[in-house]
Amino acid sequence: MHDEMVHVTQWHNGDKAFSPFSDGEMQRRQDAIRAWMGANDVDAVLFTSYHCINYYSGWLYCGFGRKYALVVDAHGATTISAGIDGGQPWRRSFADNVTYT
Numbered sequence: 716m717h718d719e720m721v722h723v724t725q726w727h728n729g730d731k732a733f734s735p736f737s738d739g740e741m742q743r744r745q746d747a748i749r750a751w752m753g754a755n756d757v758d759a760v761l762f763t764s765y766h767c768i769n770y771y772s773g774w775l776y777c778g779f780g781r782k783y784a785l786v787v788d789a790h791g792a793t794t795i796s797a798g799i800d801g802g803q804p805w806r807r808s809f810a811d812n813v814t815y816t
Contacts (some may be wrong), residue, residue, distance in 0.1 A: 725785035728802025759788040774808035
């Protein structure tokens with residue numbers, strides 16, 4: 716059997732939306748974690764609590780049993796979200812996004 720289904724994709728579905736935090740504040744937060752990463756020889760961090768995902772990406776979600784994450788490395792930040800959320804995680808975060816199905 717050949718599996719044609721896409722398991723990971725990008726769904727932006729619109730423009731970036733209002734965030735309660737300024738771009739400058741979000742950049743400051745991500746720069747701070749990157750400074751810590753550099754000082755401690757850490758290549759990337761994976762946040763899985765909604766507290767940390769919100770703090771470092773600006774996106775606050777309601778999980779309803781689905782798993783979410785935020786990956787921060789030296790070059791960027793990416794939220795990981797369920798397909799049912801469509802493009803909301805990308806639109807409402809100071810990060811890129813990948814969506815799993």
